[in-house]
Amino acid sequence: MKYIIFDDEKHKNFYPLTCTRSTGDLRVGILKLRQRIKAFFRFEEYNLIISEKLEKIYKERHPDWQINSISKGETLFINSRLKVDEKMVKKIEELSLNTCLVKDNDILAAKLRTDQKRVSTENISGFFSNLETIQIEDGFLWNHTWELISENSKYIKQDFKDFFYEKDNFFETEMGVTILNPYDVWIGEKVELKPGVVIDASEGPVILDEGAKVMANAVIIGPAYIGKKSVIKVGAKIYEGTSIGPVCKVGGEVEETIFQAYSNKQHDGFLGHSYLGEWINLGADTNNSDLKNNYKNVKTYFYPDRKKIDSGTQFLGTIIGDHAKTGINSTINTGTVIGIGCNLFGRDLISDFIPSFSWGDGSNLIKYRIDKFLETAELVKKRRKLSLSEAEKNLYNNIG
Incomplete structure (x- = not known):
């Protein structure tokens, strides 16, 4: 077969x-x-x-x-x-x-x-x-993408049971690290836990994959997954339902969010009920809303229909495509979809749908020049000792 x-x-x-x-x-x-x-x-x-x-x-x-x-x-x-x-x-x-x-x-x-x-x-x-x-x-x-977000907690629990519970566990902690319900904590090889870290698996498992680093006074509440070689910054608050893929740097407050890989949210600010692709950087004090003030279902942009539709869920933050960036103090509205390669900054609320390769603030967007985007993308990947290939350049040119 x-x-x-x-x-x-x-x-x-x-x-x-x-x-x-x-x-x-x-x-x-x-x-x-x-x-x-x-x-x-x-x-x-x-x-x-x-x-x-x-x-x-x-x-x-x-x-x-x-x-x-x-x-x-x-x-x-x-x-x-x-x-x-x-x-x-x-x-x-x-x-x-x-x-x-x-x-x-x-x-x-x-x-x-x-x-x-x-x-x-x-x-x-x-x-x-x-x-x-x-x-x-x-x-x-x-x-839909928002289904992945809303069911992420369930699948962390399921994956832990199916693939990690009986896997070799390098469960060793330093003085000053607090572990609640250690039977539901899986620690990979070469994981670093600094003093003051709290791992709370009371409501679901916490998986710290190989080479992950959790800095001092960070709190991780399960179910949660921290990917290989990812870093949780000092004092971070990682709440339930969060999956962070490999080689990410995450700080501030994060809840019910999926990071695909190679993305950074290093500083303070709230990120909730969201899905981030790769090579994204959220500037210091970037915050998003994941609940409307009237508590109604969130409407969000749906590419096949080219319009906003009812997501059927009360909680939905933002969905962000690869290589997008936000400047310091950026604010993202409930249900916002941000396309590939956007560079967003300024005081205006980022909301609704931001097409790929947009540049500027929420009320004054222009087209991001593809040559300038590729130049930045190449520099970003070089920092991880990777290169931007011709196939990638062609793909982004076709999206643009």
Whole structure:
């Protein structure tokens, strides 16, 4: 049996985050969606089907992966938006040949014989058009970014139980560190905990991954995940439902928020019920609202509809695309969506929808010159001893 994890056309539901990555590389809980699917199905090798726009950058980063190609033989296709669990794995593995599992028009999984050929997100639906369908009830696919935010606590708990609870634990603490409910705390190799740190796992697990550093007097309340080589700054308050990916620096007050990776919020300021991509920097005292004064559901910009829609949730902060920056004392309104590569500053409230490569304050935005953006992006990556590749430059030029 060959396995394929595929992005479907609804990858656009997760813009601006999926302008620069596969849907399967979105993080919720501890793992990315693709990693969780791979772990539950227990396969070693698989092909990845993504948008043509992302193909060059993925092949550059992962030269040993099979991307946008299908080989001959019996193949199981799995949607990268799948909310996977053991029951779902069983249903999918029991599919008969030439059958697909469907919710309305969305394919969760399909089993069929394939010939060797190239394919991408843009044309993959044609593979499933003549298959027998099995309809399934709602709730097994991710449809919006705010769902990842609202279910993050649940998935941190689940991932801890499934993948970390019995994993080797380097649980050693220095004098002056307070751990509440240590049985639900997992500490990776070379983690540093400074005096005055409080790790409170009373309401959910806390995972400090390899090489993470928690500076003096910081408080982390579970469920929470701190990624590899990330730094929690002095006196930070990290509340429940927060997942911080690798190589981030985070300070101030953070609640129910997901950091994809390589992003900084080093200073004081509140960030709640939000999702940040990569290479983002929030200036000192940047604050966001995650609750309306009238306590009604938050409306937020939805790229496929090109307008704001009801998120169905009372709490929603901001969704920020890769390489966006805010200046000091920036204020972000409830439900704001900020596109790729924005540079925002000034006293005016940042609100509603900020298109990619916008420059200026909330009431006076101009187009950020792409050459200047690329120059800054290259400098930012150099600080992490990484480079901005030609494939990345082409991708950003096409977004711009």
